[in-house]
Amino acid sequence: NAGVTQTPKFQVLKTGQSMTLQCAQDMNHEYMSWYRQDPGMGLRLIHYSVGAGITDQGEVPNGYNVSRSTTEDFPLRLLSAAPSQTSVYFCASSYAAGGYGGNTIYFGEGSWLTVV
């Protein structure tokens, strides 16, 4: 049971390039999400998914796309990288979006992205 796996760990991009951050979980969780963590801003929700084929925007979705073709995978795509997207990105998953109180959310190890 690997939990939540993110790749790559580190990436440097040039402005305007596109790339995909991969996220996979092996816990059969319906809910998956992406956060970014920035100094002074804390963690902010980018996009989330409540099941295969269903995605929606969080609070900072601009410049990012997501898809959820399988329960296990939830990739985050940067369309045209900008320096403002330099951040640490975390993928997270849980059994459901809410529903009951014992719903622990698990995070991946993070992806450090620098856009120059």
Next chain:
Amino acid sequence: KQEVTQIPAALSVPEGENLVLNCSFTDSAIYNLQWFRQDPGKGLTSLLLIQSSQREQTSGRLNASLDKSSGRSTLYIAASQPGDSATYLCAVRKRSSNTGKLIFGQGTTLQVKP
């Protein structure tokens, strides 16, 4: 709007000391509150989850309490060790939201000196 505040922002204690980290939130309509640990350059590790109907949870030397009516949670660490040095984050999951979003505090950075 739900806001989560953690005090203090940083804490330095000698090894062996018992300590309390504080977390407060403005809206009591939550599913749960979760405490995380984050080591430098690492992801978030879930420490304890307290459901809205619970008052406390314990795991080893850690004890987390929840007082929903006053909007407060504490994380108690007994007999602190240098290996406890990390940033501790609390986060709440709102009952009124269907996004599943966690609302995080800014964290308390703990240093335990040998």
